[in-house]
Amino acid sequence: PVGFSGDTIVTWESLAFQPQFTATASNIGYGWWSHDIGGHMFGYRNEELEARWYQLGAFSPINRLHSSNSPFSGKEPWNFNRDVSAAMVDALRLRHAMMPYLYTMNYRAAEAGRPLVEPMYWQNPDTPDAYEVPDEFRFGTELVVAPIVSPDDAAACRGRADAWLPQGEWFDFFDGRRYVSSDAAGRRLEVWRSLDRTPVFAKAGAIVPLQDVAESGEAINSIANPQALRVLVFPGADGSFVMREDRGTWCAPSADTAIAFTWGGADASPSAFTVAPVTGDTSAVPELRDWTVVFRGVAPVDAASGVRAWSGEAPVEATVAYDEATMSLTVSVTGISSAASLRIEIPGGLRIADNPVESDAMDLLLHAQMLYRTKELALQAVHKLGIGAIGALRTMNRGPRYANDFWITDMPDAVAGALEEILLRS
Structure with missing residues (x-):
């Protein structure tokens, strides 16, 4: 079934209502659900609110921007300041890039009755914490999303979401930072993200096929199955994914591409990414494809x-590059026949990257709106004590002892919380 949420007032409270509303709609069979992304009418203008709404839209069943007939309510990115506009454009482009993943998940919805968005307790019905994160949801088979639906903290310059990660290893979808949830009951944690990022986690072994989005020309809005694919692969476990495409006509047979990842990293045995020849309606896909495989984290x-x-x-010749910021090894090959198999192998095996704790703490503190002296003390504590710095962070609150005392320190609670996330990820 298809549902519509009605006229949505433009407020933080309205945004905060929507993740739980969307996830629990799946309980009664409404998995193909449309919201007024960005809000419809009334309410107020808040640029940060609009950016967060766009990010939720990118991870919604239907991403449908909406406005009322008012000269002030247009949701186009160019109506907003530079940072907000950039975050909006990134969200829209990511949604466009995810089409291969989304199309496959909608096949699953049609054939198996499993909606794109599921409450966390669907797969963990006997775990109490799975019911305590109403804003968090599974997004298809590979991802978990915990959208930020409240204003950023003024001191930390980041927004917060409360998340629960089921048992296992998880990786930040965007930068590959590793989170370990070792207990059978999973793990609760605060996650903090700047305006350009929303909390999205990929399970170990996840495979997420994306399309390369054209930069200009008519190809930007092409509905053809993509000739160039970018596949995100996350380490720590073996994984598999069958990407499904078709000719876009009713009841057309599908073209299925089986993708697999062999981790092999624990004992330095080879790691391998493989693509099987297309089966089914092979005429639905390009004869030759370019594959960019991004091993993230x-x-x-x-x-x-x-x-x-x-x-x-x-x-075949492969182009290899490494990006430190996202801890990603990228391997690109071109002109691969869809009727042939593809194998990319790392003979010595891949290894999970260490989380860059000190550099991430430095980035957080650099932008935090707080006393310089407290920043210095916090970074020193992280450098000297590592995870032991957690016990010291909230002790960094000391008022003046005499007139014109410049050695005052004050640790904002939100900054301490964001540092704790960095220190406790794995």
């Missing part, structure tokens, strides 16, 4: 071990 590969690629039995 991994350490750099030793140059001596190399990266190898084959199409069928024939070796």
Whole structure:
């Protein structure tokens, strides 16, 4: 069924209502649900609110922007300041890029009755904490989303969401930071993100196929199945995914592409990414495809071990790059026949990257709106004590002892919470 949420007032309270509303609609069979992304009418203008709403829209069943007939309520990104506009554009482009993943998940919804958005307790019905995160939801088979639906803290310059991660290893979808949830009951935690980011987690072994979005021209709005694919792969476990495409006509047979990842990283055995030849309606997909495989959250590969690629039995040339900011190893191959297999192998195996605790703490403190002296003390504590710094953060509150005392310190609670997330991720 398709549902509509009605006229939505533009307020933080309205945004905060929507994640739980959408997830629990799945309980009664409404999995293909549309909200007024950005809000419809009345309420007030708040630029940060609009950016967060766009981010929720990117991870909603239907991403439908909405406005009323007013010269002041247009939701186009160019109506907002530079940082907010950039966050909006990033959210829209990500949604566009996710089409291969979304299309596959909608096949699952049609054939298996499993909606794109599910409450966390669907897969963990016997875990009490799964019921205590109403704003968090599963987004397809590979991802968990905990949208930020309240204003950013003025001191931390970040927004907060309360999350629960089921048992296992999880990785930030955007930058590959690793979170460990070792207990069978899962793990509760605060997650803090700046305006350009929303909390999205990929399970170990997750495979998320994306399309490369054109930068200009008619191809931007093409509905053809993509010739260039970008696949995000997350370490720590084996994974598999069957990407489903078709010719876009009613009851057309699907073209299925089986993708697999062999982790093999624990004992330095090879790690491998494989794509099987397309089965089903092979005419629905391009004859040749370019594949960019992004292993996110991994350490750099030793140059001596190399990266190898084959199409069928024939070796193919691969372009390899590493990005420290997202801890991502990217391997690109071009002109691969959809009728042939593809194998990308790292002979020495991949290794999960260490979380860059000190640099992440530095980035948080650099932008935090707080006393310089407290920033210095906090960074020193992180450097010297590591995770032990948690016990010291909230003790950094000391008022003046005499007139013109410049050694006052004050640790905002939100900044302490954001630092704790960094220190406790894994």
